[in-house]
Amino acid sequence: MEPDRLVQSQPTVLERVVAFVDERVGLKTLQAKMLNEPVPGGSRWAYIFGSCLLFIFVLQAVTGVLLMFYYVPSVDHAYASTQYIIHEVDYGWFILSYHFWGSSVMVVMVFAHMSQVFLWGAYKSPRELVWLVGLVLFGIVMAFGFTGYLLPWDQRSYWATIVGVEIIDKTPLIGDFMARFLKGGPTAGQMTLNRFFLIHVMVLPAALMALAGLHIFLFRKAGPAGPFHGGVEELKAKTDYFFPRQVWKDIVAVSVVFVSICGLAFIEPVVLLEEATPDPGDYHPEPEWYFLFMFQLLRLKIFGGELGQFLGSVAIPGAFMLLLAALPFIDRSPERNIFKRPIALVSWVVVVLGIVLFTVSAVINREFLD
Amino acid sequence: MQPTLKSTVKCTDREVGEITRIIVDPLSLEVSHIVVGDGTGGQERQVPMSEVQQIVGHVVHLRIPSSEMGRFPVLNRDEYVTTHEVEIAHLEERLHVEPGEVLVPIPDLERNIKRRTFFTNLTHAIGILLGLPLIYPVMKYLMKPMYLPYDNRWIKVGNVNRIKVEDTGVQFKFRKKVKEAFMPEVEILKNVWLLKATPEVLDEVYKGKDMQFRDSQGSLIWTNNRAFPYVAYSGKCPHLGCGYKWRKVRKLPREIFLCPCHISIYDVSGKVLDGPAPRPLDPVPIRVSDNGDVEIIDVEFKAGVRDRIRIL
Numbered sequence: 001m002e003p004d005r006l007v008q009s010q011p012t013v014l015e016r017v018v019a020f021v022d023e024r025v026g027l028k029t030l031q032a033k034m035l036n037e038p039v040p041g042g043s044r045w046a047y048i049f050g051s052c053l054l055f056i057f058v059l060q061a062v063t064g065v066l067l068m069f070y071y072v073p074s075v076d077h078a079y080a081s082t083q084y085i086i087h088e089v090d091y092g093w094f095i096l097s098y099h100f101w102g103s104s105v106m107v108v109m110v111f112a113h114m115s116q117v118f119l120w121g122a123y124k125s126p127r128e129l130v131w132l133v134g135l136v137l138f139g140i141v142m143a144f145g146f147t148g149y150l151l152p153w154d155q156r157s158y159w160a161t162i163v164g165v166e167i168i169d170k171t172p173l174i175g176d177f178m179a180r181f182l183k184g185g186p187t188a189g190q191m192t193l194n195r196f197f198l199i200h201v202m203v204l205p206a207a208l209m210a211l212a213g214l215h216i217f218l219f220r221k222a223g224p225a226g227p228f229h230g231g232v233e234e235l236k237a238k239t240d241y242f243f244p245r246q247v248w249k250d251i252v253a254v255s256v257v258f259v260s261i262c263g264l265a266f267i268e269p270v271v272l273l274e275e276a277t278p279d280p281g282d283y284h285p286e287p288e289w290y291f292l293f294m295f296q297l298l299r300l301k302i303f304g305g306e307l308g309q310f311l312g313s314v315a316i317p318g319a320f321m322l323l324l325a326a327l328p329f330i331d332r333s334p335e336r337n338i339f340k341r342p343i344a345l346v347s348w349v350v351v352v353l354g355i356v357l358f359t360v361s362a363v364i365n366r367e368f369l370d
Numbered sequence: 371m372q373p374t375l376k377s378t379v380k381c382t383d384r385e386v387g388e389i390t391r392i393i394v395d396p397l398s399l400e401v402s403h404i405v406v407g408d409g410t411g412g413q414e415r416q417v418p419m420s421e422v423q424q425i426v427g428h429v430v431h432l433r434i435p436s437s438e439m440g441r442f443p444v445l446n447r448d449e450y451v452t453t454h455e456v457e458i459a460h461l462e463e464r465l466h467v468e469p470g471e472v473l474v475p476i477p478d479l480e481r482n483i484k485r486r487t488f489f490t491n492l493t494h495a496i497g498i499l500l501g502l503p504l505i506y507p508v509m510k511y512l513m514k515p516m517y518l519p520y521d522n523r524w525i526k527v528g529n530v531n532r533i534k535v536e537d538t539g540v541q542f543k544f545r546k547k548v549k550e551a552f553m554p555e556v557e558i559l560k561n562v563w564l565l566k567a568t569p570e571v572l573d574e575v576y577k578g579k580d581m582q583f584r585d586s587q588g589s590l591i592w593t594n595n596r597a598f599p600y601v602a603y604s605g606k607c608p609h610l611g612c613g614y615k616w617r618k619v620r621k622l623p624r625e626i627f628l629c630p631c632h633i634s635i636y637d638v639s640g641k642v643l644d645g646p647a648p649r650p651l652d653p654v655p656i657r658v659s660d661n662g663d664v665e666i667i668d669v670e671f672k673a674g675v676r677d678r679i680r681i682l
Contacts, residue, residue, distance in 0.1 A: 186681040232398070
């Protein structure tokens with residue numbers, strides 16, 4: 001027991017450093033503020049998705065920076081430098097595949113996060129702005145996927161971009177300008193790669209960091225919504241702080257996410273197709289899986305022709321996003337229990353089934369094409 | 371009315387001390403207890419708000435005699451944290467427990483409100499004046515490569531002796547030299563679909579009219595004669611710009627052009643048979659020399675619209 005008493009009476013160098021910094025920065029207050037957030041009704045597995053997204057983003061940023069050590073964003077070197085990362089650089093295949101699968105898992109997590117907030121009615125007053133900023137973040141994550149897809153400059157990435165930009169082109173009035181702006185010309189080439197690279201590694205990360213910061217700030221300002229049932233006394237009895245129980249659940253979830261992404265990277269590492277060129281050869285263009293439902297939707301005859309295409313590629317997705325944005329202002333009832341909100345529940349099920357149905361039929365269609 | 375710190379606490383019979391702390395319910399954000407100290411720094415007891423009868427200024431009246439004070443629990447400070455150490459939304463707006471405002475004087479030079487407003491507006495005006503003139507050069511900077519003159523070069527793509535059967539799509543791949551901005555000139559692989567068309571198919575392609583091609587200024591660069599038997603279709607699908615194929619599919623009697631992206635189907639004359647395409651395949655300028663060498667101009671039209679709007 002002697003040494004212990006000694007430590008207590010005379011602070012160690014480390015403790016003195018901590019005290020020095022704390023006095024100037026207010027670290028302990030900051031830490032207390034970060035961790036001591038009461039979670040009404042207590043921690044839950046349903047609340048893990050936000051933390052998972054933050055974690056995935058951080059690792060996407062880290063692996064993205066690592067990839068840029070070798071990647072060259074030019075049409076004569078992008079493909080070769082990506083192949084070099086995959087085949088020559090030690091563990092390059094893993095870093096690239098992690099980054100690739102990380103983006104897919106991020107889309108899944110965004111979907112889960114939005115579903116949780118929707119089903120729990122957590123977008124309702126006073127959390128409207130948290131929801132709105134979240135929708136913009138959703139757009140940013142999709143834009144990350146779209147711009148990053150082009151960078152390896154193989155046939156898969158080239159054709160997904162060609163079609164994607166043509167879809168943007170269908171926006172009335174500004175579509176032609178936006179498509180040319182993204183392509184940096186009338187057709188895809190060096191300027192397109194430059195612009196997509198810049199958007200992917202500078203514009204979107206800055207936007208995501210700023211808006212994710214705002215998202216969390218607004219969330220903290222409004223406070224967590226808590227479960228949708230249970231009386232005041234019951235909630236009070238179960239309330240705990242964000243740390244340690246919720247943090248523990250989040251860490252378990254984050255670990256599962258990390259191991260899953262690593263597993264996917266090991267089992268299905270990224271393999272490039274031929275280098276990009278305006279002749280597709282035998283390749284059947286297809287977007288990344290999370291855009292497949294949209295791809296299949298545009299195959300429908302009713303979304304053909306000039307008007308149909310506008311409906312399918314701009315009007316319907318645009319209207320859907322606007323509806324989501326307007327949701328907290330339309331749905332003003334304070335009722336949060338999903339089982340007492342039949343329209344919300346049915347809509348969610350219909351949207352999910354629709355996406356699954358269209359994705360599956362896109363996959364089935366592959367057989368027809370071969 | 372909320373109790374304030376340092377208020378005197380009176381029981382029905384006598385004064386028992388003052389409020390030393392206030393305890394707040396973190397869910398309802400209401401004051402749940404007052405902590406009453408005896409003024410000597412001794413024991414502090416937690417009294418629930420339900421025992422408060424009324425608050426008159428800085429005096430809190432309890433509904434019980436002082437003899438019953440002993441039944442309230444003594445405050446155990448370790449069971450609580452201060453509001454500065456937790457993150458509870460909207461707490462500050464709901465509670466007014468500070469013992470009063472803490473003030474510092476505004477410096478003399480800063481007391482003129484009008485001048486402050488003027489400088490705020492001036493700052494905004496300067497910002498706008500600095501920013502506005504930048505919009506034009508920045509936009510021009512970003513738009514530099516967006517609108518390029520059309521490329522009207524004739525490109526040799528092969529020889530017609532490859533075409534053995536009439537009204538059948540034959541793909542001609544070709545390498546096109548491209549010089550983009552600062553990049554060295556490179557060759558990119560593209561393709562066109564050629565066919566030797568029978569008069570009926572030609573009629574369907576050209577609808578009895580010669581097809582004219584113009585440059586960006588509108589002057590004529592080439593005319594495809596409606597009777598000329600060789601037709602070249604741009605390799606770009608008019609739906610959303612993928613590459614299509616000439617192939618046989620089940621259910622259809624003869625071969626067709628099929629785009630694997632969104633399954634647009636065209637017959638040999640380029641007419642849309644099925645799928646979402648808004649217009650027929652796009653013929654491009656074609657000429658064939660005496661020895662059968664085929665040259666085309668690699669014209670591209672905007673995909674996804676009914677009219678042919680040239681972009682390249």
